[in-house]
Amino acid sequence: MKFTAAVVVFGFLSFVSARVQAQSQAPKPDAQCPVTSPNGTAAGEDQVDPGSFGNPQVSVGPFGLWPDGTVVFKPGGAGFVTRDGSLGMKFGWRRGVSGQLKIDGRRLDAVAPPLRSEVPSGYGHRGFQATYVIFPTEGCWEVTGTVGDAHVTFITKIVKIADGPAWRRDVP
Numbered sequence: 001m002k003f004t005a006a007v008v009v010f011g012f013l014s015f016v017s018a019r020v021q022a023q024s025q026a027p028k029p030d031a032q033c034p035v036t037s038p039n040g041t042a043a044g045e046d047q048v049d050p051g052s053f054g055n056p057q058v059s060v061g062p063f064g065l066w067p068d069g070t071v072v073f074k075p076g077g078a079g080f081v082t083r084d085g086s087l088g089m090k091f092g093w094r095r096g097v098s099g100q101l102k103i104d105g106r107r108l109d110a111v112a113p114p115l116r117s118e119v120p121s122g123y124g125h126r127g128f129q130a131t132y133v134i135f136p137t138e139g140c141w142e143v144t145g146t147v148g149d150a151h152v153t154f155i156t157k158i159v160k161i162a163d164g165p166a167w168r169r170d171v172p
Contacts, residue, residue: 058146059152073089082171088133089133091132094127132171140157
């Protein structure tokens, strides 16, 4: 009887230990940067786009929200580094209403200059719009895209590994 009780207790403790270890190794949401997850809404589109986030008027995507909400600038990776050390990445947007897209944003976890953006012409007044969003620093960023009175806001984490991407670019 004592042997059976010992086996049961040992089994229970092993089970609890394995659960605690699995939970400690599971990815945890970053409480310091509550990144936005896609909601599938693509502005001006009838179909769901699993990688997009927004509303029927303005959305970011099909390439805009990055895996796990983190934009990683790494050697050999996408994006560029400017002369002043800012980090630039291409973001796609969709406009379901007519107008010029404007992008602004701020760092949430520390003081930093506002982000900059490049919104080239040639994409018309509605539909897809390619842009560059240029983050002055790493960290947790709130980004807002606005077309007329419509807007969408998302949160993303910016991380730079080593020297970042090889592409160096001067921007205005």
